[in-house]
Amino acid sequence: MPLPQFDPAQYDRQLADKVARYRADFAALAMPEPEVFASAPLGYRLRAEFRMWHVGDRVHYAMFDPAEPKRPVLIEAFAPAAAPIARVMTPLRERLDASDVLRRRLFQVEFLATLSGELMISLVYHRRLDADWETAARALAADLGAVVIGRSRGQKVVLERDWLIEAFELDGRMLRYRQIEGSFTQPNGGVNRHMLSWARRQAAGFGGDLLELYCGNGNFTVALAPLFDKVLATEMSKTSVGAAHVNLEANAVGNVAMVRMASEEISDALAGGRDYRRMRGIDLPDYRFTTLFVDPPRGGLDAATVALAGRFDNVLYISCNPETLRRDVGALAGSHRIAAAAAFDQFPYTHHLECGMWLTRRA
Numbered sequence: 126m127p128l129p130q131f132d133p134a135q136y137d138r139q140l141a142d143k144v145a146r147y148r149a150d151f152a153a154l155a156m157p158e159p160e161v162f163a164s165a166p167l168g169y170r171l172r173a174e175f176r177m178w179h180v181g182d183r184v185h186y187a188m189f190d191p192a193e194p195k196r197p198v199l200i201e202a203f204a205p206a207a208a209p210i211a212r213v214m215t216p217l218r219e220r221l222d223a224s225d226v227l228r229r230r231l232f233q234v235e236f237l238a239t240l241s242g243e244l245m246i247s248l249v250y251h252r253r254l255d256a257d258w259e260t261a262a263r264a265l266a267a268d269l270g271a272v273v274i275g276r277s278r279g280q281k282v283v284l285e286r287d288w289l290i291e292a293f294e295l296d297g298r299m300l301r302y303r304q305i306e307g308s309f310t311q312p313n314g315g316v317n318r319h320m321l322s323w324a325r326r327q328a329a330g331f332g333g334d335l336l337e338l339y340c341g342n343g344n345f346t347v348a349l350a351p352l353f354d355k356v357l358a359t360e361m362s363k364t365s366v367g368a369a370h371v372n373l374e375a376n377a378v379g380n381v382a383m384v385r386m387a388s389e390e391i392s393d394a395l396a397g398g399r400d401y402r403r404m405r406g407i408d409l410p411d412y413r414f415t416t417l418f419v420d421p422p423r424g425g426l427d428a429a430t431v432a433l434a435g436r437f438d439n440v441l442y443i444s445c446n447p448e449t450l451r452r453d454v455g456a457l458a459g460s461h462r463i464a465a466a467a468a469f470d471q472f473p474y475t476h477h478l479e480c481g482m483w484l485t486r487r488a
């Protein structure tokens with residue numbers, strides 16, 4: 126797959142092609158017409174990472190075409206990058222060119238930005254970082270107005286903090302999220318807002334209690350919790366669970382219990398399997414679950430979680446991989462039909478499409 130071309134003139138046609146493929150892939154499962162949510166055609170990516178390519182005393186941002194993995198494609202700017210990233214790409218490179226201590230054995234640069242305008246720059250090295258690096262990095266952070274992190278093998282240097290605060294309005298509420306370096310965050314902030322809003326619209330009439338798996342830093346949890354009596358939210362990553370606790374409190378959400386568990390484990394616990402120490406304090410019989418919300422990684426749901434989903438009246442499924450979505454929805458087709466579908470263009474100019482589905486129990 127060659128490097129994507131970011132040509133806004135092609136955007137509408139490319140999205141229409143992806144949606145046509147989505148319709149065709151799910152025709153056999155009687156998918157209703159999907160609602161389509163386009164991305165901003167440029168400046169949409171809140172995350173970007175580049176290899177750094179050294180030529181003499183200068184360093185360049187580099188990308189690699191998988192067809193020619195040894196030949197760097199040197200770039201000056203990156204059109205998909207959100208404004209806080211675009212703003213610093215050139216000044217950062219100039220600062221690196223001017224500073225041997227910041228440039229030496231620099232291997233990679235990772236940017237994380239927010240819709241609220243914050244920016245984190247992680248500089249990844251093939252050498253140990255010392256006090257001189259720290260002094261130079263502090264000056265860099267102050268000059269660029271960014272949070273700077275230094276990493277090398279077995280070392281992480283945090284100068285000020287290793288998180289950002291995302292904040293945006295959703296359906297009349299101002300939501301705030303701590304986003305921690307290295308943990309999952311949605312890459313396309315504008316499209317993420319569409320996903321949250323769509324999920325809220327589907328869930329508006331469900332009532333009862335919600336079980337959420339793969340909740341990450343609480344992105345959907347915070348948005349959906351006010352629509353339910355109680356929420357049990359689970360996630361495997363310790364860092365994300367830590368962020369989710371902060372985010373529930375920051376948004377004054379008081380009806381969510383969080384458990385750090387893999388989906389396979391929570392599915393086993395709910396099927397009456399073994400006793401999990403991390404579930405102590407959770408009174409499972411007290412929940413009246415009407416709804417399961419899942420947002421799994423590309424591999425989709427494991428077999429135990431598909432079996433669990435079969436017991437819910439409503440399943441809201443956000444997927445970054447239509448293939449595994451089709452497999453899982455197909456496995457549930459005997460008990461559930463697709464009541465609503467959505468296409469969210471998180472990844473413009475690629476063949477990837479994020480999908481949303483509401484599955485409801487057949488009468």
Ligand SMILES: C[S@@+](CC[C@H](N)C(=O)[O-])C[C@H]1O[C@@H](n2cnc3c(N)ncnc32)[C@H](O)[C@@H]1O
Binds near residue numbers: 340445
């Ligand atoms: C696509 S992300 C979605 C996160 C979150 N819903 C959001 O919108 O930011 C998938 C999440 O699943 C978590 N995860 C991956 N495998 C898991 C598993 N087997 N059990 C539970 N969580 C898992 C990852 O740590 C990640 O946070």
